[in-house]
Amino acid sequence: MNLEVADLRLSFGGLLAIDGLSFGVGENEIVSVIGPNGAGKTSAFNCVTGFYRPTAGRILLDGQDVSGRRPEQIAAMGVARTFQNLRLFGELSVLDNVRAGTHLWSRQRAIDALLHTPRFRRTENEVTDEAHRWLDFVGLRGDRAGPARALPYGEQRRVEIARALARRPSLLLLDEPAAGLNHSEKAEMTDLIRRIRELGISIALIEHDMGLVMEVSERVVVLNFGREIADGPPEQVRRDPQVIEAYLGRDAEDSEIAEIIGDGHG
Amino acid sequence: MSAPGTGGASGLDRVSGFARGLFDSRWPGPVLLLAALLGPFVNATPYALNLMTTTAISVMLAVGLNIVVGYCGLLDLGYAAFFAVGAYTSGVLATRFDWPLLATVPVVLVATVIAGIVIGGPTLRLRSDYLAIVTLGFGEIIRITANNLDVTGGPSGIHGIPGLFGGEDKVVFYYATVVIVALAVIGAARLGRSRIGRAWRFVREDEDAAAAMGVSPYRVKLAAYIAGAVWGGLAGVLFGAHLSAVSPGSFRFLDSALILMAVVLGGMGSNPGVVLGAIVLAVLPEALRDLVDWQYFVFGVLLILVMLVRPQGLWPARSRETPQDAARAVRPEVRA
């Protein structure tokens, strides 16, 4: 799926959170959105997924203007997302969490459930199998039958991604998927993101871990104070003076720049 | 809400190992049904029959309210309104237009669905706590309206409602009630374990995350609300037929609160729990008649205590998967 954000603006009262942001995610492309804290990255994601109504600007999914639609309508278009601060259904089982992703495409009516028709059994098995399949795909090791909140943090991140994938999305928005993960988990996450792309899904990614960003992205969009200050391939963006300034301030030493934007994990 | 068995120090938790085995097994339902069916053979006095019938009807109400409060997490403080809509609709049709009671059921269904849409439609977009007050207000509106209108018989209500099949024996009516209530309980449980039931819980747990997965919180809530309305309305038909009369005095806030109490005490979201809760709350006051003045005070304190000490209720909802689902053998490969 093709996402295009054109001249997006968003203000809360008098505060301008996003000020004329434009970027795109092409078919089967991984685009990272980076920038300092408070730059408006998550706000932009919230606009795209319908959680915020943009003050101005357009959001196009495969050319169709979807700005102002509600989250469930955006999801119905084939968009799935994860949240920065994990939004799992904590009390529900891990499997149930992933089953949530199947809601849109599972064809089961209330009457099937009341009468336990063959269709009910078939769709229930289908949904459970699908949940297992995506949990396998993200490499979940923990207990699938118990409540999601019982899993360690890193595992919960995987469950959230599995839930989004069970939606069978064409566009996936990941909001800091590697936040709070340790070194080896980050490596696995990098691999997971690549494998998701191999499924033919377009990915927009917010991430602070530059190693991960540089490694997986085709393009990087840099935000600062609600504005886009750079957009291009990772190699080009990491040498952009404006980006360096936004991250480090004007008088940064070269060595610091190398350390932070440079070759984190390779 | 803390999950089953995580409360720590409370005495109830100490037996949770045994209790969980009991909670998750399948036999309590059939055993209870058998007990209900055998009841009249043990004691068929009018008093006992009356108590058993009333208990069965409160079970149905509790199960219906559980769909709204337990599954979907919406606090409905005016549930008696749907009960009233069902009872009055069938009562008015049966007494003023001489319809057989069963023939009124389709009309009752339509009326409760409409009532659910009228009440839920505008209010389910609101924050959850506003919903509580608005449903309370609607409960009062329905009661006051029934009290003021002529067609509903004013304060004295409607009399002479025929039985389900037109003046059948009390035992026959009891058995019919048990069958209907059993179906209602099974129906609610089945809805709870289905796609829509899961959607209710997703919305209860986290509306935003649910919406991000394409679950429309509003539509899902409305569905829960309407389902609750239908259960309540049908229970109302049984209620009218049982007493052969309905009056506004049966649909006070107190009555809504008592149904809520059954749901909270038994375990929100737990079908066996709310059945148990409804039975306890219907039978206990009869057993403790000398303490009748204390009843509602104790209910109030109990509500607070349950929330503080054991928010999951006496018989908590099961959150674990069945072993079959937890490890389905066949796992086809991921599409590439």
Add this chain to the structure above:
Amino acid sequence: MSQLIWNGLFVGAFYSLVALGYSMVYGIIKLLNFAHGDLYMLGAFAGFAMLGAAGGVFGSMTLLPLLVVLVLTMAATGLAGVALERVAYRPLRGAPRLSLLITAVGASFALEYGMHLVAGADPRVYPVRLGGTTLDLLGARVTVQQLVLVLIAVALMIVLNVLVTRSREGRAMRAIALDPRAARLMGIDVDAVISRAFFLGSALAGAAGVMAGAYYGKIDFLMGFLIGLKAFTAAVIGGIGNIPGTMLGGLLLGLLESFGTYWLGGEWRDVFAFGVLILFLTVRPTGLLGERVTERV
């Protein structure tokens, strides 16, 4: 016409007084304190007990003892509100909203039927009734007692408003309303501020209870239920959490009811009030003076 307006404003002053407590607590911790109306009932009974105990001491001077009792009652119901918060609500801070609401319903039940146990089901006749010299005010018949009660209500509301808008305490309350965690980090004793908000709100409800007892002459253990609902309606009309808005809402609801009753008949009065509530929640849930909030994900 002006009679209708006066009646509306008079009843509305009561609504405002009770609604303020609702609104303050809601504004700060987003808790719909269901038992708030029952604190009003508690106030009425506390006043009843004190006046009864004082017996004939005051003789025919009715206003002064009433004021003394009013102040004592405010202290008593204020403390009751604080106790309620400590016992039933504070342990659940951070719990799902549903749990808190259910607890509040339980608290309401416990207060109502606790009073039922203590005082019985029959209405009690208030030992003090204010004398009813009638004045003619712009074509409306106004009794002196009505005027006094309205003045007391207005005075209390002004004091509250000054307290909340001008003092450190008020700033702390608003800070907690915006972000409890940040407020705590800034050194605000969140628990203490919430306690004091409960105290103030409950004291106002208690005052309203005594005044209602003295005016209507009869009190019973369920008298708080309906006024609790009405007060909530008033708070919603004005903008819950907004103090001037809530006062305005109470007066407006009083007026609406007064005219609604006149047109539709007394038996539809409560239906009318709830209709207004539902209409407002549907059309303008933030109330007349409330601010629209963008919820963040």
